[in-house]
Amino acid sequence: MNTHDSTEKFRIDKWLFAARFFKTRSLAADAIGRGRVYLNEVRIKPAKLVAVGDMLNIRIGHDHYEIEILALSNKRGSASLAQQLYCETEASRQRREIMAAQFKMQPESFYSKGRPTKRDRREIEYFKTKT
Incomplete structure (x- = not known):
């Protein structure tokens, strides 16, 4: 973790990689580039420089993180070191827990397991011919 100087800055894409978001x-x-990461509520480019104290909004799939940058690093380390680079807001953490509970309560889709097996295909064909 590089925290030599408070004015030191790193590229956002390197920092996100080091913080293990991607x-x-x-x-x-x-x-x-797809607009899933905002720095201080502004859409940015991958070469944008970040500093300590910046706020990030990150969308990864269904998860939405609101974090504050606590330290800078451009080298990927262990997960415990990566967690020291940022602090997630309490509102963000609660919102993610609520979303996880909602997804857990939804019924599992028939095709969520991937490609149907031979037996599944036969059952599908059987139902298609009966109707």
Whole structure:
């Protein structure tokens, strides 16, 4: 973790990769380009520099994170080190827990397991021919 100087800045895509929000730096840059990451409520580009104290809004799938940058790093480390780079707001954490509970209560889709098996296809064909 690099915290040498409070004026030191790093690229947002490198920081998101180091903070373990995305598996690769290119995925982070792609999410930024698609407008899924906002810095201080402003849409940005992957080369934007971040500083300590900046607020980020990140959407990853159904999850929405509101975080404050506490430290800067451009090297990916362990998960425990990555969690020290930011602080998630309490409202964001509660909203994600509510969304997780709602998704858990939804019934599982028939096709959520992937491609149907041979037996599933036969049952589908059976129902199609009966109606």
